[in-house]
Each structure stands twice: as C-alpha cells, then as structure tokens.
Amino acid sequence: MLDSLFRPKSVAVIGASNRRLTIGYRIIQNLLDSGYNGPVYPVHPKAAFIKSIPAYPTILDVPGDVDLVHVVVKSSLVPMVLKDCGKKGVKVAIINTAGFKEVGGDGIKAEEEIVKIAKDAGIRLFGPNCQGIMNSDPEVNAYCNFTFTKLRPGHVSLLAQSGGVGEVINNRLYELDAGIRMYASNGNACDVSIPEIIEYWGNDPGTRVIICHVESLPDPALFLKVAKEVSKKKPILGMKTGRTEAGAKAVGSHTGGLVKQDTTTELIFEEAGVISFSDEEDLCQAAYAISRQPIPKGNRIGIMTNTGGPGIISADELIEAGCELPDLSEKTQARLREVLHAEATISNPVDVIATAGPEHYKATVEALLDDENIDSVLINFITPFFVDCEGVAREIAALAPKAQKPIMAIVMTEKEGWAKTISTFRDAGIPVFDFPETGAKALAAMSNYAVRKSLPDEAPAEFSDVEKDVAAKKIQETLDAKREFVPQKAAIEMLEAYGIGAPKSAEVGTLDEALKAADAIGYPVVLKVESEDVVHKSDSGGVALNLKDKGALEASFKEMEGRFKGARFLVAQFIGDDGIEVLFGAKKEEGLGHMVVFGLGGIFVEVLQDAAFALAPLSKSRAIEIMKKLKGYPLLEGVRGKSPADLDLLADSLCRLSRLVTDNPQITELDLNPVFAFGKGKAPIAVDVRIKVK
C-alpha cells in the first residue's frame, strides 16, 4: 500500500533551505501553499526555522512520527540520511537527489547501496532523481514536489516517467480546468514502480482516469498485468515518447526484422487496454472529458450544431476515429420536427441553425439523450450575438444531472465576452472544448474505451491434444548438442506435436535412405541440407524444390552431397503453391514472454512489411483480430479467383504456435515462412520451419 506516499500524515524535508531558489525551499513552500493537512518538518543542520517553521538538525530530532521524507541532500550523504530515517521509522523516502543510476558507473553502485539500506530499514524509496508526488484530495492536499503548477483538484491521476512531460501535462490539465487527483514522477524508479502506482490508483475512488507517460518499460510483464486489470475499472491513457530514436537492433531473422521500433510498447498498451496517444494536447483533452462525464455504453454519437461547418468537422473526426453517427430514430425525428425551425436539418448531425434559442437546444439534447441508438451527445455551439447564449447553456446544464449519457460541448466563442456561458456548462460538469476537432477526438477516445471494455475477455486458447513432452524433448536435445537451431526433422515433429500442419518428412544421410523416404512420402519432394550454418538455406543452394521423380532427387542429392560434405538431409513432401502464402513467427521479448507475428508472405511482407503482432498465448478471436489488421487482409478473403482461406483453421494454428512458445520459454525465435493457407476445411501447412533456442 502506498498510503504513506500519497496520503502522508507528516512530511519531513531533509535538506530544507531558506534560500528561495533551492529545491529545499520550494518543496516547503509548495506544501504550505497547497494547504497540506499535516505537520511539515524541515531538517537543516543549523537553521532554527525554515520559512517560519521550526527546523531540526537531523531527522532523529523531529518530535513526531514521520510518514514521508523528501531527501534533497547531495548524493554522497543519502546513505547516511537513509540510515537515520530507518531509525526514525520513516515509511517512504522521496529521493529528489540526482547522481545515481542515470549517470552510470559509480552512480549504479550508489543506487544499489541505497536500495539495500532502505530495504533493510523497511523504507520504501521513490526516485531517486525525481520530482515527487501530489495529492489534491482535500483530506490530504499534499504537494510533495518542486514544480510550478498549482494544485487544482480533479479526477485525473497522472504518472510521468519524464518529469518535464509530467509538468507540461499537469499544467495543461490545470488550464483546462480539469485539474488532477494525484501526480507522480518517480525518476529512476529504484523501488516504487509505475505498475505499483497504477494499481494503487486503480483502487482510489477519486481517480476516474489515469494518464501514464513512459519512455521505456523496465518490467513490461508486470505493467501489462496490472494495466490490464486496472483498465477494466477505469481508462488508462498512455503516451510513449522517443518513437523515432535509433531503431531496434537488427536481428538475423525475418520476424525479428519486422518488429519495429516501439512495436513492443504499443502492443503492450493495446493488449492491456491502454488508450494510446501521440500528442499531449489530445491526451489532456481526453482526460478532461473522461474525468467529467460518465463512460458511454458505446461509440454511437449524436451531434448537434448551430452552423454547418463545425458540425461537418466534428463528424469527419468522429468517423475517422472509428465512431458511428447513427440515423436518428423515427421518434427522435418527429420530436425534432415539431420544435425546430423549418430550416433546421433533422438528421445526424442535427443543424438547429444559428437563430435557434434555448428551447431548441433543450429539445434537441433531450431528444438525442432519449434516442436508444445514441450513446453520447456532442454539441457544436458558436455563440451568435443575437441568441440568449447563457439561456442555451442553462437549459443544457439542467439536463446534465439526470443524463445517463455523456454530454460534451464545443463552445466556439470570444471567451471574455461569453465567460458566463462557458462557466454555466462547466459548473454542470459538461466539458467545454474550443474546437470541433478537439471535442470530437476526446469523445472518440472515451467511446473507443467503452467499446473495448464491452468486449468479452476471452481466455487464451487451450489444447488438450498437444504433446508437450515431445517438443520439450527436442529442445533439450538441441541444447544438449550445443546447437542454436532445432534440426529440421525435430522442428517438424515439434509442430506436429502441437497440431500445426507440416509436410511429411524424413531425415536421411545417404542417397539410398533419401530414395526410400521419397517413396514413402510420395513425389514431388523437397530436399534440404540439414545444417546449423545454413540458416537461410535457399540463398546457399541448400534447398531443391519440386523434385518430381527419382531421377531428379538422385541428381540433386548427389550435387548437394558433394557440396555439403558429411551433412545430413531432409526429404519432405513438396506442398506446391496453390495456397495463400502467409508467415507465422514468434520472438521472445525479455521480461514479457513471446510476441507472435502474423504476416502475408512473399511480396507483401518483403515490400510492405505487412505484419501484425500479439502477445502469446492468444485467444482465437485475438488471432483473427490481428489477421484483420493486415493491409492485405482481403487476400485471405479471396481475390482473383482464389478461394478464401479458412480463417478459423488459420487462427487455430496460430493459437497452437502461441502455446508452443509459451510452453517452451527456451525458444527465442520461431519462423514458419512460408505457411500455406488453404480453403474451407483444409488446415494450413508450414513449409519451412526455423526454431532458435537458448
């Protein structure tokens, strides 16, 4: 529990100062300005008072119990200070001081040292090299931070890995009148972590929405687990920055090469139900909207406007963001026809026209709220000087308390002249936006969260027919042989053990064995050299395809036997190419499990890098979901006379593959490329398999 951090009963500042332009002064000032509900104990070696408050030479001299300390002394003094804190029984220490892990070298050791001291002393650490926290709960009012934004109570809790980004977002939320509930920027995060804070806020009734800015995820699996749970209760808005930094290391397989910069974080956000943003303003506006209105049932929006242009813009934005603008029900249309001006447009968007007065707005918003095809109401309102705009705001505001659906208002006006109109909306809890785009994007974020939340939480597919021990044994044998890649025949047997289609095959050493194997398998066959060194075999003449008869096999065998002295070979059924070429892959992500890749084969993957990702293990609906993300998805539905692929069987195989890697964490990379997908009722077959283990 992080109560001692976010709801401290008392705060000490070790390194407090009377010099105004220091962090040790600023924290005291912020605590006093915010009206913190507890004692503040400045600690200073000599001063009797800091900013009019009695100061103490060491933490041990402080008279009362101390929940939380700020440590702002220089880094070399931190260990000693922490030991004293331990003796004092301090619960949490915010280490503002920098000079630890972030500087490398000795800093890393210094950080390990303070982590150990704190652990031994039972102190939780926040930071080091960090800002701190805030909590606007009137029972707490804690501004344990040295930043400048004033504490404005709200329902957004904000966690930022970059203190700078956190401050920018916090300041914007202040300006938007959204405010915050709690704030945290924990710098190096040597102990109290981002997932722990998200979990805590998930249980905080005052937090309606969580913002989380990250530059990297040190423990992605934990983040995923926690965020997935919390996002079921309340929206988490995520932002990852550093998208264009030096790319991920190149790796020697197709699958690896497809995992682009940032794919992992974006994928974790997606799997966890975190709504992803790439723009701080959009993020803040969405948080503002969500913090003020109920979560809608779905993404069907009713728009009203009093001028054409802005109504069109909000419609454009909502549709582009995946929302729906349903037709108005007959009943709604009839109601509106009765009350609105003859020139009004009775459709979605409803254009009440500029001369509409308060009664028209009231009737329209009421009708849209009552329409069962509509989940949220978006109002575009340019304030005409000849209309009683305050009256309009009052009528709509009066509807808000009873409304079970979100109401949002885009109020396009001169803010000084129409201040009362704006505040009337805001006081009723209706978020106010300046632009049609802004309001529409914020509502779209809310609505897309609602849709995502309403999807059934399907468990990953389980298979009772897989032979786990077969696969485990093949991997163990590979490792025992100090090989990196599972031999071809063994790899095929691993697929078969998991029910993934593979060509009939046999490993052979001599021409005689090869011919016998081919007879058993049936022509045409493929001949491949079995070699650790020849990874991309087709590049090195280690593969002969479509050998139609004994003669062809014999010729190829002799030729390869000459080039690859002492090698063993695989003889396998030739599958041909009447299927649709796709690829399956998996790649181990340290600390996260396996990322599964599905792509369209051939030119699609080479030219367009057309691939989609998911974390293993997959549910069947998730497998189908990622297939549908491909640009070339229509190919799977059948074009140019080809019959559609059996998506269900394709998804089944992909789920089986995801189980194979999940069950066997020694697999670091797996490529099935190509896999041929076939029509209804025929399971896909993996023609080439490559399994790397460690």
Added chain:
Amino acid sequence: MLDSLFRPKSVAVIGASNRRLTIGYRIIQNLLDSGYNGPVYPVHPKAAFIKSIPAYPTILDVPGDVDLVHVVVKSSLVPMVLKDCGKKGVKVAIINTAGFKEVGGDGIKAEEEIVKIAKDAGIRLFGPNCQGIMNSDPEVNAYCNFTFTKLRPGHVSLLAQSGGVGEVINNRLYELDAGIRMYASNGNACDVSIPEIIEYWGNDPGTRVIICHVESLPDPALFLKVAKEVSKKKPILGMKTGRTEAGAKAVGSHTGGLVKQDTTTELIFEEAGVISFSDEEDLCQAAYAISRQPIPKGNRIGIMTNTGGPGIISADELIEAGCELPDLSEKTQARLREVLHAEATISNPVDVIATAGPEHYKATVEALLDDENIDSVLINFITPFFVDCEGVAREIAALAPKAQKPIMAIVMTEKEGWAKTISTFRDAGIPVFDFPETGAKALAAMSNYAVRKSLPDEAPAEFSDVEKDVAAKKIQETLDAKREFVPQKAAIEMLEAYGIGAPKSAEVGTLDEALKAADAIGYPVVLKVESEDVVHKSDSGGVALNLKDKGALEASFKEMEGRFKGARFLVAQFIGDDGIEVLFGAKKEEGLGHMVVFGLGGIFVEVLQDAAFALAPLSKSRAIEIMKKLKGYPLLEGVRGKSPADLDLLADSLCRLSRLVTDNPQITELDLNPVFAFGKGKAPIAVDVRIKVK
C-alpha cells in the same frame, strides 16, 4: 481590384437598425469599435439616427460617395436596393441577406437576378448569404462583419467558405496573439470569388500567410492557377472539410473507382503548393509561426531543450513530419562544449539541462544560428523556478532581430507566474507555443513550405514526335459512329501516335485474316473480341491469351466466332508477364482537365488500392514523384530477383499519356491496365487499352 471591398473609403449599411440584437445594428457597432477610418452611413426608412450616427432613408439620400454597402434587408427587397446602389455609384455590395442559391428553387433564380442587376450597374457583389470582410490595416480598420472576434492586427489573411469555421479560426488567431491582416467569408460567392481574393492578398504586402478553408471548389482550374502563383510568393494553408461525406459516385472503370473522396481537392492543394491541414488548431499554430518569423531556407532543424522529455517529443514530431535534425558541425560542438555545463548533451537536440542560465541559452541559440547545416532553431524551455527565466527570454529575444533564420520557442510554464517571460519572447516576434508537439508541427509546416518552394518549377513534358492528328481522327471517328469506346485497334494506334508502347496488332473479321495477321505479328498471340458491349472482356470469355500456334488460334477463333456473332476481332502480340505489372489511367475532372493515375497492377491495386494521382500534363519529375508515393514502390526498384524497372522510360510514357488526354479533351476515361514495365532500356508496353470518349 478589390480595393473598394477591402479598403473602402466609405461604408453604408442598408437595413441598419437600432435594435441591438440585429445584424443591422451589429455591423455599425463593429465598424465603430474597430475604429474604421471613414464615414459610416446607416440607411433606414424612418430613423434619423442609428447608434448616434445620422441615418438616411435610401442610399440615394446619402451625401457622400459610397464605396461599399452592406445589404441586410430581406431577400425580396435586394434587387430594388441594388438598382439604387447602381444609381448612387456604389462599387461593391456585401449581401448579408440569405435566401438565394443555398435554398434552391426560386432562390437560384433570385441569385441570377441580382447578379444581372449588379453587372448592369457595374457593382461587384460579395455573398449573398455571407458574413463580410475585415481589414486590420491601421489605414483602414474596417470590420464589415457581424461576428464577435475583436480585430487584432497581424499578418495572417483568412478566407473561409464556412463562416462558422472562419470565426473559430479567427478567434483562435486572436487568442494566440497572431491576429489577422484581412478576413473574408463570401458565402454563395456569386461574383467575388475565392481565387480572386487569394490573388488580391498575394499582392498585399501586409499579408505574410493566407489561410483558405473550403468545402468545395466551384472553379477548381482557376483556384489551381491562382494558388500556384501566389504560393510561390507566400504560404497558403488550406483546409478542406467534409472528408467523410457520402462518397463520390461510383464509376464503371478501375480508374474511376480509385479516385477517392476528396482526392481532387487534396490533389489541387498539392499541385498548387497549398499546405494542407485537417485540424484547425494545427492550422492556426502554423499560421501564427509563419506570420512572425522569416521563411527558412530548408527543413534542417536545430533543437535545444532544458529537459529530456519535451526535447524527445519535438524530435519525434519533426522527423515524422519529414524534417531533418542534422548533426551539429564540429565548430558548433566545440563552441557548446566550451560554455555549457559538463552534464549537458552536445548533440541535436542540445540538452542544456535544467540549471542552465541565460548565458547558456544565448550561447546555444547563437551557435545553432551560426551552424550552416541548420535552417531553423526550436527552443524547448520549461521554466525552472531556480533559473532567471526572464533573463533567458531577454538573451534569446536580443538575438532575434539579427537572425536570418526562424527562432521558435516552446515555453512550458504557468502562464500567470511567468507572463513577463512569455511576453519578452513575443515582443521580439518569437512565436511561443505551449507544447513540444505544437511548436514542432508549426515549424515543420514552415520548413516543408520552404523545401517545396525551393524545388525547380519544371514545365510539363513536351513531345515533338507525337502525331496529334492521328489520335484526334480516331476519336472523331468513334464519336461519328456514336460509340462510347474507341475500338481496340484504333486505341492502340492512338497510343502509338503518342509514342506509348503497345503490342503489334491487327483487326480482323475472318479466321483467314486472323491467321495471316498472326503470321505477320509472330506467335504467341492474343485474340480479343472487338465489342462495345464487352468492356471488361476477360470476364466474358472475350479474350484468349498466349495462343502459341496456328492450331490454338484457330480453335479460339472458332469458339469466339460462335459466341460473338458477326463481331470483329483483334489479333495482337502476346507480351507475357516477365515485366512488372502497373496501370496507367486518366479521368476527366469537369472544370479541371484530366487527372492521371499511376498504380501497381494486379493484387496491389485490387487489394491495396495502391495508386497515386497527378494533374495532366505532367513533367517528368512529377511523374517520378507520384511513382515514389506508392506503397509498393520498392517493387519497381526490383525485389525477388526481378530487375528494377526503367523508371525514366516509365515516366516518359506516363507524360506522353498525360499529353494524349490534354490534347484530346473528348477523352473522359482512359485505362491502360496492365502496362508491363521492363528493365533498363526497354520501354513499357500497354497490354490492354480502353479509351472512353464523349
């Protein structure tokens, strides 16, 4: 010349009123509040005074000359009023009154009537159904409009088809401290048009940047011509709304089907050098930036920051928008190393770290301005409480007057507490942004304009070897025969006349002729039925490909002859498929000329709709530019062992096609699908051709 509209020496308001909530009162009020530099004449049948100014019963009673009138009387009175205006010698009339073309039916006739009256009387009309104009030039100060945003002088001129959108943008420019130079929203635009206004502003020295919002372009060719000229002098920022409205009509050809909603307007913007926006806020921020700083030489940005996070965000945005962050020169690095803190990061972005003071900012901005690899400087500045932030602003502001490069400041702060810091930047003409994203996007828009402006203006390709009359004759014959499609053989001859590769071919009626033709052409051949009814021939069994010998041709001919009684046939060389399959197309756009389409053939166009567009006639570099836009462009560079296509010859053929359609406006649709592109030195060949004429 629109001087009488935008710089009127006197303004009369016909339909002025003393009732405050009327347009007839509001316009008088706005003229007085703006401090208009000329006489205002209210016209009212009875009142002696309107808002303290002497009023006159009719325009004919006004004592002085009248340049500009507002007409706000009801629509039925407008013709009479305009006739009086003619007698009075009024130059321009802004018809605020609605009820004309926009209501359809009689309104259309009413609009035609007033246009005629005005023309006869030598009056220019602005509107009807419109707001009006503004001009903040201190010599004029005209607020001829009934909207609410106050007139704040600036260098942005703003033209909006939707008055609502215009008002929202104008209000935001006011808030941003950008202000406007001139404003126009001309509603139905029955006379004074958008291109005419853009041309006028192009010649206005006080206008540095033009914003143009459109919902449709009534005269796209004129818009294109004017905008192309003006955008060479100053940036035009365009916004088209209504992107998701009911799609363009489906048309019966591949090419037609590829022309998506909005393609035309976006293409016109692109060809005219108009910078396109889809978000009002982004648009306003870019206009603000451009109106305050010089246009840079290129898109190479130097970033400085005092905290990591925001620096990363602005780098992400700039790179994603196509800008470059060049490495700092050795000299710049040495200069910075000398002055900055040891912990500072000397790269691009430069991180001066939070404790940097005014001297560090000065040195960094100076060094970046001096670096010849850098075109613009973007400053990320979070205001630390322990830094002399006003000093920072003062030092940077002092550099601005001498700087030949844009300087932009993202100032992340609490606006009340740091008001002086912000105003110090602004007073020096340095635009101030709240977010790293915002500043970066605005700078990217400016930089991309600079790059576009610096490109040579290559004239469309001319061909001295084309036989214009051959093509013209074939079209005339087709029209004379009352056919919609040019017959196959004639279409092939049209291509040949323009130097576009086509298979050798002959039109035949009998088997005997077919066999003779095939002998002359050489096997393998293709046999196609020649029929108006069979447009997509391959669907109806009207095409036989790859006929390898006499026997095959004979069999196919007999079979088709039986099915297509009395038809004629085309025997043509079979091209095979060793080339890369692409498609060329052209489609006539009414009032604009022809839109040329280039796409990748086969699955790429079917599944991905991978096509790019340009207006005919094309220059060679434009042809290559659109090829490079394709998702599948790498295919043309050669993948999977195929040799790269000869882009130069491909571009040549596309330019020739663009000449063919430009020279022959009777062509409404043209499809060459597929065209096979070949390697170095071998011209592409159009295998199938379809030319629709009217």
